[in-house]
Amino acid sequence: MAEIAGLDTCRDTEVDEDRVAATVAWVGGVEEPSRVADLFRLLGDATRTRMLYALLEAGELCVCDLARAVEVSETATSHALRLLRTAGIVANRRAGRKVYYRLADTHVRLLLDVSGEHLRHGESAP
Amino acid sequence: MAEIAGLDTCRDTEVDEDRVAATVAWVGGVEEPSRVADLFRLLGDATRTRMLYALLEAGELCVCDLARAVEVSETATSHALRLLRTAGIVANRRAGRKVYYRLADTHVRLLLDVSGEHLRHGESAP
DNA sequence: TGTACATCTGAGCAGGTGTTCACATATTGC
DNA sequence: GCAATATGTGAACACCTGCTCAGATGTACA
Numbered sequence: 001m002a003e004i005a006g007l008d009t010c011r012d013t014e015v016d017e018d019r020v021a022a023t024v025a026w027v028g029g030v031e032e033p034s035r036v037a038d039l040f041r042l043l044g045d046a047t048r049t050r051m052l053y054a055l056l057e058a059g060e061l062c063v064c065d066l067a068r069a070v071e072v073s074e075t076a077t078s079h080a081l082r083l084l085r086t087a088g089i090v091a092n093r094r095a096g097r098k099v100y101y102r103l104a105d106t107h108v109r110l111l112l113d114v115s116g117e118h119l120r121h122g123e124s125a126p
Numbered sequence: 127m128a129e130i131a132g133l134d135t136c137r138d139t140e141v142d143e144d145r146v147a148a149t150v151a152w153v154g155g156v157e158e159p160s161r162v163a164d165l166f167r168l169l170g171d172a173t174r175t176r177m178l179y180a181l182l183e184a185g186e187l188c189v190c191d192l193a194r195a196v197e198v199s200e201t202a203t204s205h206a207l208r209l210l211r212t213a214g215i216v217a218n219r220r221a222g223r224k225v226y227y228r229l230a231d232t233h234v235r236l237l238l239d240v241s242g243e244h245l246r247h248g249e250s251a252p
Numbered sequence: 253t254g255t256a257c258a259t260c261t262g263a264g265c266a267g268g269t270g271t272t273c274a275c276a277t278a279t280t281g282c
Numbered sequence: 283g284c285a286a287t288a289t290g291t292g293a294a295c296a297c298c299t300g301c302t303c304a305g306a307t308g309t310a311c312a
Contacts (some may be wrong), residue, residue, distance in 0.1 A: 023184045023195040033176040036241045041170030045300075049163040058149045063259060069149040076301060078260055097258045097309045107244035114240060115162045118233035171270075189289060202271060204290055223279045223288045 042087050043111065047072055048080050052112065055090065055103050062098040168213050169237065173198055174206050181216065181229050182238065188224040 043049060047070060054069040055061060061069065067077040081101055084090040091104045103109060169175060173196060180195040181187060187195060193203040207227055210216040217230045229235060 019184050020187070020191045020195055023180045023187070024197065032242055032245070033179045034172045035245050036238060037170055037172040037175040039241055039245065040166045040175065041299095044163055044165075044167030044170035046160045046163040047300080049166070050159040053159045054149045058145050061146070061149070064257095065146045069146055073302075074259075075261095075303080078258095079300075082260080094309090097256095099259065105244070105247075107240055107247070110240050111237065111244075112162060114233055114236050115165050116158055118231070118237070119158070119161050119165065121231075121233070167269095173270080190287095199272075200289075201273085201291095205270075208290080220279090223286095225289065 039087065039089075042083055042089065045080075047076065048084060051077070051080060051084070052089070052103065052108060055101060056109060056112065060093075060100045060102045062095075062100050064098075066101060165213065165215075168209055168215065171206075173202065174210060177203070177206060177210070178215070178229065178234060178238065181227060182235060186219075186226045186228045188221075188226050190224075192227060 043052070050070040051066060054066060058065075058069070063077055063081065064074055066081075067074040070077070072080075081090060081092075085092060085101075088104050089108055090101050093100045093102070169178070176196040177192060180192060184191075184195070189203055189207065190200055192207075193200040196203070198206075207216060207218075211218060211227075214230050215234055216227050219226045219228070
């Protein structure tokens, strides 16, 4: 029943065995955790998060204005936006020489809201 | 109106100026983006995310079983759980020599759900 | 076309992060 | 008490990540 080789500690063989087996199969079989981690890693940087908050507040901003809003160099802003754009978190629109960025979909706003909710309420009931 | 020193590019002074000023004040004044980034950084690791998914599936697991479920050493599991516990993402319960971990609150499950939703639907309408 | 502006890109480097190793602590049963 | 199991801790290391710098690309206007 899927005894994992190489890890020989935890000698107990109680009733949790089947639950562990089912869990390892489920976690290992689906690639979702890895992709979710990739998404969270992008949001796990203060500069990028501040950019998202700025876009959430302003609706739409060009690179230079966004750079000033978060007080980061325009080059760093461009690098960050590239990552966010590739991941589909933000979308861009060209107007003349400027490129305006905005949040791509509502899921991002929801993630920010839920996170803020978590922080505000601290650790509450399960 | 809060011209940021040290960043002298982007010479345009169009109608967006006030919006930028308001945005920079809002983003800079609130520490929420930084704390949200800290939270997302914790979730931005594949090992930790798989642990959360395992706990989400199994409900409750001791360290050694969780280590086998995500196929990581028990030491690495303990280190990861310490970070998650300090952040209030997981909670623990001692039963004999074993320590059982579970998701701390419903916000984490919601974050995982919304993230999965985002990935499944890709980038849709704003 | 040439100049100025806005954005993008690649290389290089400092700082942060996750893992492993060795050891410490805690709990149970003899 | 002692031995065995389960978990926690700190240091060392390799790896990754985000920033800056220099330069390239794209766009508008004279």
